[in-house]
Amino acid sequence: MHEFSGPFPDTDAESAPDPAAATAARVGGLADSVFENAAEVPEFVQFEVARDGGEVREPVTAARFRDEVNALAKGLLAEGVRFGDRVGIMSRTRYEWTLFDYALWTIGAQPVPVYPTSSPDQVRWILGHAGAVACVVENDEHAMTVGSVIGELPGLGHMWQIDAGAVEDLWAAGFPVADETVHRHRLAVTPESVASVVYTSGTTGRPKGCVLTHANMMAEVDTFLSGWGSVLGGRGGEPAAALMFLPLAHVMGRMLQVGCVRGRVRAAHQPSLTSEDLLRDMASFRPTIVFGVPHIFERVFNAVRRAALESGQEEAFDKAVDTAVRWAEAQERQAFGEGPGPGAALRVQHRMYDRAVYSKVREVFGGRLRTAISGGSALQRRLGLFFAGAGVTVHEGYGLTETCSASTCNPPGRVRFGTVGPPMPGSSVRIAEDGEVLLRGGHVFTSYLDDPGATEEVLHDGWLATGDLGTLDRHGYLAITGRKKEVIVTSGGKSVSPMPLEDRVRAHPLVAQCVVVGENRPYIGALITLDPEALGHWQRMRGQRATPLRDAARDPAVRAEVQRAVSAANALVSKAESIREFRIVGPPFAEEAGLLTPSLKLRRHAVLRACADEIESIYSG
Known part of the structure; x- marks a missing residue:
């Protein structure tokens, strides 16, 4: 076996020294940093929150964030959420998600992220398997999704909707609760306490609930801050600022959120991943660090x-x-x-x-x-x-x-x-x-x-x-x-890892996705989708009128361009591993069709089922 431990020496892997990680937390939990920031740097602007449809960003200081988290924690206690309870959060990336995360952590409860694009069956499985006692949703659509399966979730006692005033309602409900009650709950949280149950995106089978402790998350974030803190800010010593746009249901987006609070990095939320919205917010917020x-x-x-x-x-x-x-x-x-x-x-x-x-x-x-x-x-x-x-x-x-x-x-x-x-x-x-x-x-x-x-x-x-x-x-x-489970073995016994080929084909501007096929087949083939925006631009530059994707797939000039991408990929491998035939299919594989996970990974087996006829045509010629 070949083994290596951090940090980063110049030596060979076999002679690596012992790792030197950030000091492990011995007491407390993730919410403590909210209260420490408010006590030590109360005027620090922790978040800029979009108001009026995103046209204005309102500053939220560390002190205000602490007060809003504390008020929401009191409201959750008033509504019956207790230490160790699990509460689903189904929303896009927005400030209120962060508020609920930290309010739940403050009272020792366990947030359970749910992707906002989840189907009713996925919502039923996650909330039911987790034993959630309540769920936070963002809007009417999410409320209807949860509502459609609520009869199968007897343990779900509450559903709060962000866009219907959930935060303000819970603030009001918690008004009679004493601050001391919140602090007693927070002080009972230890590093070993469960912080969250995060369900895998499920490329195959049912998603599994990963039990992550406060210690797990703090170890991850504190190690990153200690090793990468010097490059989080901008040039000339500009203070660090992060635009959070990855789904907070995804662990990478969640760790950025925790890192911003623990590292005192000014942050803003962007719920949309469209190019127009994302690039507009990049230009206005001007981040110094991006997780993508x-x-x-x-x-x-x-x-x-x-x-x-x-x-x-x-x-x-x-x-x-x-x-x-x-x-x-x-x-x-x-x-x-x-x-x-x-x-x-x-x-x-x-x-x-x-x-x-x-x-x-x-x-x-x-x-x-x-x-x-x-x-x-x-x-x-x-x-x-x-x-x-x-x-x-x-x-x-x-x-x-x-x-x-x-x-x-x-x-x-x-x-x-x-x-x-x-x-x-x-x-x-x-x-x-x-x-x-x-x-x-x-x-x-x-x-x-x-x-x-x-x-x-x-x-x-x-x-x-x-x-x-x-x-x-x-x-x-x-x-x-x-991936071990994705290695393709041809009928001739050749083992081929599809990822290098797929990545190289995707490097071509016209290509959106590539799925290499060939299990128990005589040679390797590929399913390729086109990027509609890039295709339209390519056609305009050639003086052609825009055509539907299905017509473009039959255009000899388009096929010749895609063949260049395939040939470039084939140059990386042996002849036995090369892509011999390909089919251009469309439209691009989408999450709505069940072909991508919410984190945009291909559901390979679902693609193979959906494109069975196209795959058969590769080998029937």
Whole structure:
């Protein structure tokens, strides 16, 4: 087995020193930081809350946040929520979610996140399996979803709707409750207390409830703040500011929320993930740190690229991209003692493109961003290099719901693009004989709720079996190469990991998604969807009228362009592993059709069922 423990030495993985993590909390829970911030920095603006449809942001100081959390905690107590009770939260990312999270933690209750796009069956399973005594919903649609299954949830005694005044109503209900009652509950919370039951997104089978303690979450967040705190702020010492747009039902978004409160980072919520809304808020809030998924960074790159093409600057943009990549590669080699850094000619080129191209990339993010964290799926190495060369370093990390988000992450000043970094301090990574990634550390969950069998399947002597395949380089940097359950074995006995092929095909601007197929088939094939926005732009640039996706799939010029993407992917692998045939299908795989998880991961088996005819056509010719 190959094993490595954080922090980040220059030695080979086999000779790594013991980890040095942030000091583990011995008392208290997550809500304590709210009250400590209010006592120590009462005027610090903890949040900027959107009002009047998002046109105005209202500052919420640490003192006001404490008062609102305390008032809401009293209201929850008045309505019968008690220490250890579980309460569902079904909402988009917004300030009220954070209020409920901290109010529940204050009284020792356990929030249970529910994705706002969940179906009635998913809501029934999560709330029923968790034994939730109440549920917070955002709007009428969510209320109707919960209401449709409430007859099957006899333990659900309350449902509060944010858009119908739930917060204000609970404040009023809690008015007679003494502050001392709240503080007694808060002081009873220990690091070992359960903080939340977070259900996996369920790419296969029923979601499982990960039991995460206050200690798990604090270990994750405090380690990140101690190791990455120096790069959270903007250039010139600008105070750190984070725009939270990932779903708070997802553990990565939740850890950013906790990190902002524990790290005293000014934060704002953005409930919409549409490009228009997200980029507008980036420009107005001007974050210094962004937590996102690769799709966000791909959107930004493609938006800047389309603008360059429409202004007739395609050749100049491509040269700027190449210069940024070479600049970042030279800096990467220098950081690892493998080269002298960018040469004089490259520095001149880089300066020339900085004002014309790279500054526009930074402006898309609001102009102050210099650091981003990416997780959830693989970020293309070339894309990471481009952003670094443009002045925004994307630190790719890796983790699961079971590990409170990141177990590994590229450290400041030593980013190895195309990897997910070395173990974070206090974490260890081991590669099993079959290539599976195993993780250990204080951030690893305790169990699946009421499912000892599933827990025993993945936890062995403190090591979490992730189901992912990976490799460790000599510096201890982890690269994820695929999923154990997704390895394809052709009828000729060739084992193929689909992820590298799929990622490379997706790098083409026209491609939205790629699913490699070929299990028990004579060769590898692929299902490919097109990006409607990119397709429309591509057709306009060629002087063509826009066509429906189904017609574009039959266009020889479109097929030739997609073939270029497939050929680029095939160049990475042997002939036996290459994609021999592909089918363009549409529209893009969507969560509403059950083909994506709420965190935008493909439900591979669902896609294979939905596209059975297209797959058969690949092999029937």
